[in-house]
Amino acid sequence: AQSVAQPEDQVNVAEGNPLTVKCTYSVSGNPYLFWYVQYPNRGLQFLLKYITGDNLVKGSYGFEAEFNKSQTSFHLKKPSALVSDSALYFCAVRDTGYSTLTFGKGTMLLVSP
Amino acid sequence: DGGITQSPKYLFRKEGQNVTLSCEQNLNHDAMYWYRQDPGQGLRLIYYSQIVNDFQKGDIAEGYSVSREKKESFPLTVTSAQKNPTAFYLCASSINQGSTDSNQPQHFGDGTRLSIL
Numbered sequence: 001a002q003s004v005a006q007p008e009d010q011v012n013v014a015e016g017n018p019l020t021v022k023c024t025y026s027v028s029g030n031p032y033l034f035w036y037v038q039y040p041n042r043g044l045q046f047l048l049k050y051i052t053g054d055n056l057v058k059g060s061y062g063f064e065a066e067f068n069k070s071q072t073s074f075h076l077k078k079p080s081a082l083v084s085d086s087a088l089y090f091c092a093v094r095d096t097g098y099s100t101l102t103f104g105k106g107t108m109l110l111v112s113p
Numbered sequence: 114d115g116g117i118t119q120s121p122k123y124l125f126r127k128e129g130q131n132v133t134l135s136c137e138q139n140l141n142h143d144a145m146y147w148y149r150q151d152p153g154q155g156l157r158l159i160y161y162s163q164i165v166n167d168f169q170k171g172d173i174a175e176g177y178s179v180s181r182e183k184k185e186s187f188p189l190t191v192t193s194a195q196k197n198p199t200a201f202y203l204c205a206s207s208i209n210q211g212s213t214d215s216n217q218p219q220h221f222g223d224g225t226r227l228s229i230l
Contacts, residue, residue, distance in 0.1 A: 032216045041224070041226070042223050043203055043221030043222050043224055044205075044219075044221040051216045090156065100158055100171065101158075103148075103156040105153060105155035106153075
């Protein structure tokens with residue numbers, strides 16, 4: 001079975017400070033990992049993915065994520081947060097041999113001016 | 114512009130009524146998905162389809178039905194058997210997701226919010 005956990009319901013950070021949104025996963029094989037962002041009353045937008053290779057993945061809007069196999073984590077990071085980054089962030093995983101994604105429950109990121 | 118269109122944006126259902134949510138994509142994607150989003154519960158998969166005229170149940174299929182008669186369209190019917198239908202419904206598509214080696218991201222529509230009258 002595949003599963004993903006986002007341990008924080010909400011993350012608060014001041015504008016200009018670095019941000020981290022945490023994600024851990026559980027799979028039987030090798031994971032395909034994704035981060036999405038959702039703004040109010042909108043669909044999800046793809047930010048980045050890890051398939052294989054370099055553990056540091058760079059994505060849209062200055063976001064990056066670090067894959068850590070030993071800790072089964074895929075935390076989302078950004079060096080300098082913007083107020084406009086405030087949104088709901090979802091981590092998702094797909095195990096090899098599976099054809100669907102499993103999403104985490106989401107983490108609300110609030111960036112204060 | 115290519116994308117996924119969901120309609121209507123807001124929908125109200127009366128007791129005992131079936132309602133159908135529309136999802137159309139012009140991305141030429143093979144696979145399509147329906148998710149239900151409730152506050153604090155993330156996205157839960159209702160149904161998915163990897164090819165025309167074929168679809169599979171997701172984690173919470175009870176009280177819902179779908180069809181996939183055309184590649185571009187994947188309508189979702191919320192039946193009267195679904196006792197708690199109030200939620201935000203999201204449709205998504207992806208290319209070639211039928212292969213278990215596929216690593217392509219899903220593209221989402223902007224959702225339909227269903228409420229009970």
